[in-house]
Amino acid sequence: MPHFTTMAGAAGLALFGTGALIAPKTFAGQFGLPTEDPVALAFVRAAGARDVIIGALIVASQNDPPSLRRVLTFSSLLGVADAFSLASVRGPRPQHLVHLGGFIGLLLAARFADG
Numbered sequence: 236m237p238h239f240t241t242m243a244g245a246a247g248l249a250l251f252g253t254g255a256l257i258a259p260k261t262f263a264g265q266f267g268l269p270t271e272d273p274v275a276l277a278f279v280r281a282a283g284a285r286d287v288i289i290g291a292l293i294v295a296s297q298n299d300p301p302s303l304r305r306v307l308t309f310s311s312l313l314g315v316a317d318a319f320s321l322a323s324v325r326g327p328r329p330q331h332l333v334h335l336g337g338f339i340g341l342l343l344a345a346r347f348a349d350g
Contacts, residue, residue: 241307241344242297248337249290255283266321267330282317289313300349307345314338 255262259279260270268275289310296303314337321331 238297238349241303241348242294244340244344245290245293247290248293249287252283252286252288252290255279255286259283265330265333267325267328268321285313304345304348307341307348311338311341311345314341 259276262279262283263270263272263275266279268279270276289306292306292310293303296306314334318331318334318338321334322328
């Protein structure tokens, strides 16, 4: 079951990233960023592209548990970085909790990665 959950999470991360690439204004609002600011929209697109790549890395590492654990562990730190980066510009907001949730989810997936 952990393998299925990890791969489902990877697919979700890639879909989330794709959504940010396609509809950055929607995702900017969900992150507590201004929806008409070109810099904010660029950040959202960059984060979306990064999430698609991380999702692909997780899938690519699925048959190599040590690599999978490393990808998941290091990727989890991005959630903390995102939350603090956004809070430093806009102040802490409830929307930033989703990034901390991503941190916890990826770290738990790393802990329970097959191997």
